[in-house]
Structures are given as C-alpha cells and as structure tokens.
Amino acid sequence: xxxxxKLISTTRKxxxxxxxxxNIKIDDHVLEHMLFYHGLTGTSPENEKxxxxxxxxxxxxxxxxxxxxxxxxxxxxxxxxxxxxxxIILSLTYxxxxxxxxLLLPPELMSKDNxxxxxxxxxxxxxxAANMLVILKAKEAVPFLIESLNSDIAGGAQSFCYIAYALxxxxxxxxxxxxxxxxxxSDLWLRTDxxxxxxxxQFDMVANSLAIALxxxxxxxxxxxxxxxxxxxxxxxxxxxxxxxxxxxGHLISGIIEAAQNSFNSNLVIETESHLCLTDLIRLAKxxxxxxxxxxxxxxxxWLSKTEQKDQGTEGASELxxxxxTLNEILSENSLKExxxxxxxxxxxxxxxxxxxxxxHAIELAGRLNLSEAQALLIDLLNKNxxxxxxxxxxIVSLGLIAGNEDRISSLLVDYVRKLINIDERSQLTKSKxxxxxxxxxxxxxxxxxxKTLANLPTASxxxxxxxxxxxxxxxxxxxxxxxxxxIYEKDSQIAFPKPIDTVLKEALKDSAPxxxxxxxxxxxxxxxxxxIDDVLPLIDAQENTVSKEALSCLENxxxxxxxVNIKNALKDKYKSIKExxxxxRVMDILQK
Numbered sequence: 001x002x003x004x005x006k007l008i009s010t011t012r013k014x015x016x017x018x019x020x021x022x023n024i025k026i027d028d029h030v031l032e033h034m035l036f037y038h039g040l041t042g043t044s045p046e047n048e049k050x051x052x053x054x055x056x057x058x059x060x061x062x063x064x065x066x067x068x069x070x071x072x073x074x075x076x077x078x079x080x081x082x083x084x085x086x087x088i089i090l091s092l093t094y095x096x097x098x099x100x101x102x103l104l105l106p107p108e109l110m111s112k113d114n115x116x117x118x119x120x121x122x123x124x125x126x127x128x129a130a131n132m133l134v135i136l137k138a139k140e141a142v143p144f145l146i147e148s149l150n151s152d153i154a155g156g157a158q159s160f161c162y163i164a165y166a167l168x169x170x171x172x173x174x175x176x177x178x179x180x181x182x183x184x185x186s187d188l189w190l191r192t193d194x195x196x197x198x199x200x201x202q203f204d205m206v207a208n209s210l211a212i213a214l215x216x217x218x219x220x221x222x223x224x225x226x227x228x229x230x231x232x233x234x235x236x237x238x239x240x241x242x243x244x245x246x247x248x249x250g251h252l253i254s255g256i257i258e259a260a261q262n263s264f265n266s267n268l269v270i271e272t273e274s275h276l277c278l279t280d281l282i283r284l285a286k287x288x289x290x291x292x293x294x295x296x297x298x299x300x301x302x303w304l305s306k307t308e309q310k311d312q313g314t315e316g317a318s319e320l321x322x323x324x325x326t327l328n329e330i331l332s333e334n335s336l337k338e339x340x341x342x343x344x345x346x347x348x349x350x351x352x353x354x355x356x357x358x359x360x361h362a363i364e365l366a367g368r369l370n371l372s373e374a375q376a377l378l379i380d381l382l383n384k385n386x387x388x389x390x391x392x393x394x395x396i397v398s399l400g401l402i403a404g405n406e407d408r409i410s411s412l413l414v415d416y417v418r419k420l421i422n423i424d425e426r427s428q429l430t431k432s433k434x435x436x437x438x439x440x441x442x443x444x445x446x447x448x449x450x451x452k453t454l455a456n457l458p459t460a461s462x463x464x465x466x467x468x469x470x471x472x473x474x475x476x477x478x479x480x481x482x483x484x485x486x487x488i489y490e491k492d493s494q495i496a497f498p499k500p501i502d503t504v505l506k507e508a509l510k511d512s513a514p515x516x517x518x519x520x521x522x523x524x525x526x527x528x529x530x531x532x533i534d535d536v537l538p539l540i541d542a543q544e545n546t547v548s549k550e551a552l553s554c555l556e557n558x559x560x561x562x563x564x565v566n567i568k569n570a571l572k573d574k575y576k577s578i579k580e581x582x583x584x585x586r587v588m589d590i591l592q593k
Contacts, residue, residue: 029157033189035079036161037223038264054081055088062096067103068115071125078127078162085128089135101138104129109143114153118144123155127162134169142170146178161193168197176201183213188220196227203236211237211248214255215292215357218390222263225255229272238280246284250296251357253277257299269303278304278323282330289336291343295361297327298368331369340365344377348384360394367398375402375409382416389442393449400453410457414465417450423465429473433512436474448480455484458495463488467498475513482508482516486523501527506535514544521547525554530563537574540583548583556590 057073076085089097106116114121117129118141126148133141149163164182167175182194195213198206210228217224229252237249253274260268269275278300285293304320330336343362346354363381366374381387381395399409417423420443438444451469454462462484469481482504489501497504508520509532517539524532539551559567571587578584 028155029160029189032079032158033161033192033223037192037226051084051088054084055091058088058100059092059096061103062092062099065099065103067117070100070103071115071117071120071122074117074120074125074128074132075122076124076128078124078131081128082131085132086135089132097136101133101136101141104133104138105141105144109147119148119151119153121153123153123159126153126155126159130159130162130166134166137170139170139172142167142172142174145170146174149178149182157187157190160190164190164193164197165200168200171201176205180206180209183209184216188217189223191217192220192224192227195224196230199228199231203232207237207240207245208242211242211245214248214251215244215355217251217255218356218360218388221251221255221390222259225252226259226264226268228252229256229268229274233273234277235273235280238277238284243288243290247290247292247357249277250281250284250290250293251361253281253296254292254299254361257303260303274300275304275307278320282323282326285330286326289330289333289339291336291339291361291365292357294327294330294336295365295368298331298365301327336365337369337371337373340369340371341373341377344374344381348377348380356388356391360390363391363394363398367394367401370402372402372404375399375405378402379409379412382412389445392446396446396449396453400456406457407459407461410454410459410462410465413450413453413457414461417447417465420444421447423468423472426473426477427468427471431471431478431512432473432475433514435476438474444474444477448477451477451480451484455487458488458492460496463495463497470504470507475511475515478508478511478513479515479519482519482523486519486527490527502529502531505529505532509535509539514542514547517542517544517547518550521550521554525557528558528561528563530558530561530566533558533563533566533570537570540574540578540587552583552586552590556593559590559593 054073054076058070061067061070061073074085089100092100104117106113106119111119117125118133120126120129130145130148133145145163145167149160149167164179167179176198179194179198183191183198185191185194191213195210195217198209198213210232214221214224214228234249234252234256237245237252240246240249256268256272256274260266265271278297281293281297281300284290285297301320301324340362343354343358344366346352347359347362363378365371366378378395378399381391382399387395396413399413402409421440451466454466466481466485466488469477470485472478472481485497485504488495489497493501505520505524508516511517511520521536521539523529524536533555536551536554539547542548542551555567555571568591571591575584575587575591578587
C-alpha cells in the first residue's frame with residue numbers, strides 16, 4: 001500500500017508539472033451577463049459600413065416578407081447592437097414597423113418553424129428580437145417571449161437576460177407571472193435577471209415578490225441589488241408596512257454596499273440614495289431587533305464613516321455620531337444577541353428552515369459583535385456540508401473575528417483548506433506572473449479567504465501555512481499570504497517568523513507577479529522599512545505602470561517619514577539611468593521637495 005501511495009503521488013506531481021498553462025475561461029452566459037450588467041448594452045459598433053449593410057438586409061427581408069432572411073440579419077452581438085437596431089427601426093415607416101413585428105413572431109405558439117427570430121435556434125437572434133420587440137412596443141409578443149424564455153433551446157442562458165427584461169418592459173400580468181416563476185431558478189444569473197426585470201413593474205405590484213427574492217439570495221446579492229435598485233430605491237422597501245418587505249430593504253442596502261465595494265462603481269450607494277436610509281434602518285432595527293436591519297445599519301455606518309471626511313460637513317458627522325450611539329445601544333441588547341444565537345442553533349440543528357438572508361446576517365453579526373458564545377456554533381456550521389458559498393465564507397470570516405481559542409481556530413481553518421486543495425502540489429508548479437484559471441474555483445476561493453482571515457489569527461499554525469502559501473503558483477494567493485503576514489507583523493513585530501521580515505519583502509519585490517511586487521511595496525512604505533530603499537529602486541523601471549508609480553510613491557513616503565537624505569541620494573544616482581520622461585519628471589519632483 002505504501003508503494004502504491006508513492007506511485008500515485010509521483011504520478012500526480014508529474015501531471016501537475018506537465019500541465020499546460022491554462023487559459024482563463026468564463027462560461028459564455030456568465031460573460032454575456034457581465035457585459036449586460038456593466039453597462040455595455042447599447043454601445044454602437046464603429047463600423048458604419050456594417051451598420052448600413054444590416055439596415056439594408058432588414059429592409060430587404062421586409063420587402064421579400066422573409067422571416068429567415070430577417071433572422072440571418074440579426075446574428076449580431078446584442079450588447080453592441082441595441083442602439084443601432086433602435087435607430088434602424090425608428091427610420092422605418094409605421095407600416096414597415098408593424099410588418100416587422102409579424103416577421104419576428106411565428107404565426108402561432110409552439111410553432112416548430114424556428115426561422116422566426118423570437119424562437120430562433122441562435123441565441124443572438126432571439127436576444128436582438130426581444131430588444132426590437134420592446135422598441136416596437138409589441139405587447140402581442142409577450143406569449144412568444146414567455147415561450148422563448150422557458151425553452152431549453154441552445155444558448156438559452158445567454159439570451160435569457162434580454163428576453164426577461166423585454167417582458168419586464170412590455171408589462172402585463174402574463175409577463176409578471178412568468179418572471180416570478182423564475183425567481184427560484186437554480187442559476188444565480190437567471191434569478192437576478194428575473195428580479196431585475198420585475199423591478200420595471202410598479203412597486204406595489206411586485207414588492208412582495210422582490211422581497212422574497214432578496215431574502216433568499218446570497219450568492220448574487222450584489223448583482224441582484226444593483227438590478228433592483230436601478231428602478232426601486234431601498235427607501236421604498238424600508239417605508240413599507242410589511243416587516244418582510246422592510247427587512248428585504250435592509251438586505252438590499254447590504255447588497256448595494258457590497259456591490260459598490262466590489263463589482264460596481266463606488267458611487268452606487270449615493271446613486272441609489274442608500275446613504276440617506278440610516279435613520280430608517282436604525283428605527284426599524286430598534287423596533288424589532290431584526291438581524292438583517294441591524295447588520296445593514298452597521299454596514300451603512302461603516303460606509304458613512306469612511307466618507308464623512310470627504311462628503312459631509314461637521315453637521316453630517318455629528319448626526320452620524322448620534323446614530324452610532326443609538327446603534328450601539330441596539331447592538332448591546334441581550335435580545336439581539338439571543339436572536340443571533342438562536343438563529344445559529346437552528347441552522348446547526350436543522351430543526352427548521354431559515355431565510356438565507358437571516359442566517360448570513362446572523363453569522364456576520366456574530367463576528368462583528370465578537371460574540372464568544374457563537375464560536376462553537378460557527379465551528380459546527382463549518383463542519384456542515386449543506387452551507388452555501390456565501391454562508392461558508394461568512395463563517396470563516398466571523399471565526400477570524402471572535403477573540404479566544406486562536407490556536408484551535410487557525411488549525412481548524414488550515415485543516416479545512418488542506419482538504420480542499422493540495423498546497424504542496426501547487427507549490428511545486430512554476431510561479432505564474434499573471435492570474436491563473438483555477439479548475440477548483442470554489443475550493444480556491446475558500447483557500448484565498450482563509451489566507452486573508454489568518455491575518456487575525458497570529459498563531460504558529462497560521463504563520464506556517466501563510467509562509468507555505470508564499471510558494472503557491474497563483475499570484476493572488478501569494479500576495480494574499482504576504483498581506484496577512486505583514487498584518488500579523490504590524491500587530492506584533494516580535495513574533496517568530498521562519499525568515500526575517502526584510503528577507504520576505506525582498507523576495508516579494510523580485511517576484512515576477514506585479515501584484516506581489518505591489519503588496520511588498522505598500523508594506524515597505526507602511527512599515528517604514530528604509531533598509532529596503534535600494535531594493536525598491538529597480539522597480540521604478542517596471543513595465544507595469546502601477547508598480548512603477550507605487551515604487552516612486554513608496555520612496556517619496558519614506559522620505560517624508562524621516563529618510564529624506566537617503567532617498568535623495570538614491571534617486572540622484574537612479575535619475576541618470578531613467579529613460580522615460582514622465583518617470584524622470586516624477587523623480588525630479590521628489591528631489592526638489
């Protein structure tokens with residue numbers, strides 16, 4: 001058995017070594033949704049000749065009364081052609097527009113003739129047909145769009161967002177019911193599409209459905225929050241007489257803040273007027289000690305605290321302090337803590353169903369409030385196999401925030417990750433300069449999160465694992481490990497490391513990956529490591545512009561921190577070899593200060 005184990009191990013290592021460098025892969029429908037939700041819809045193609053050809057093909061199909069020719073003309077990327085197709089349609093006569101609708105739609109439902117665009121076998125044709133039917137305000141198309149939405153035809157997930165939003169814009173009870181039936185779809189993107197398209201209806205008509213969708217969403221909360229808040233701002237939810245809808249409003253705000261910090265523009269909080277919701281959030285949280293509302297209030301308070309210096313005057317800051325006092329009173333209440341523990345216990349026991357939002361907020365609050373009584377329950381949850389990714393990630397984060405039993409928690413997290421990924425095999429691969437495609441995407445996301453969480457757990461187990469991760473072939477894992485090592489060092493510079501901290505930083509500066517170089521440069525500036533000035537200097541010449549800029553900023557900051565003479569001496573020599581004019585100018589600016 002021992003010989004067999006060695007053979008298996010050796011074979012796996014060889015397979016890793018011989019493995020071709022993987023290309024980054026994204027599912028087609030994920031890519032299409034990313035393009036759709038990040039505002040690329042409606043961008044016009046630059047090729048005007050092609051636009052004229054498409055217009056001519058559409059006009060020819062109308063003249064010949066040929067649905068197949070029309071469909072052929074619509075094999076176009078919908079994210080790029082919506083605006084052009086709109087212009088083409090608006091240039092047609094009223095009679096031509098009416099006939100265009102007939103060519104887009106089959107003569108009857110369940111037709112087997114898929115030459116008609118709305119049920120065409122090509123997903124781009126279906127998507128463009130949906131967009132055109134909205135422009136044409138063709139309400140008679142609703143039954144056909146519903147049929148197309150529910151079909152299992154090829155590329156259905158890619159065309160889904162266009163068809164769903166067409167139903168939302170065309171309105172009607174049939175559209176509403178069809179979209180509501182998709183809110184529990186197993187695909188997170190399609191759930192998001194359904195919720196976003198439903199938000200085009202009047203709020204009172206869909207508030208309950210949107211609330212249910214929000215409270216049961218954790219995987220794609222940021223995108224769902226973005227999609228809904230485009231039409232209905234959080235205040236509408238918070239001002240509802242329904243407790244469920246009000247709680248959904250709190251979850252919506254949490255999703256908006258998450259989206260603003262990660263997936264979307266940081267201005268999203270202000271654009272959706274979420275920054276004006278704190279008073280109502282705190283009032284509602286005080287009324288029923290809701291976990292969702294209390295946690296959303298913490299998130300919004302934190303966001304406002306970061307922006308108050310820039311965007312609020314003294315009066316705004318003073319008002320925020322009052323809200324913080326009230327919020328702290330709510331958070332210190334035993335009833336809230338009991339509610340957290342009760343929710344976690346139910347999740348562990350599985351004695352009854354808990355809305356996903358309720359559980360995620362309970363887990364997050366346990367960490368934020370440093371609730372020691374929740375630690376054992378979180379450990380039990382970690383060992384359950386039925387947690388969603390969002391719940392699992394929050395369990396890991398909260399375990400890292402609760403004080404006490406650090407040795408046990410760090411060992412537990414490290415052991416958990418080692419069951420998901422083989423760090424020894426990963427360390428034997430050539431270190432990649434650029435981000436890599438991970439076959440075990442879910443497991444490696446947890447790996448990264450644990451590396452980040454270990455920054456709060458300065459134990460021997462944590463340090464050993466973090467230093468091992470510095471050899472990982474994926475640059476994001478190496479840089480995350482480095483950042484956590486630096487965070488531990490900042491809290492306690494006397495802690496025992498396998499290598500001197502300067503050696504760790506020097507090796508990171510020489511790493512081929514820009515993100516490792518950046519992590520090291522930022523740490524050197526933050527830790528005021530003047531002993532590494534000569535090691536930072538070469539990165540002024542880095543081809544990666546961000547690395548070069550940060551290297552210069554690091555040197556400038558070290559100069560301001562009391563090492564001006566050393567910095568100027570070093571830069572005077574370096575200036576002679578710098579070729580790029582903008583870099584020479586930047587160095588001269590530092591020298592003249």
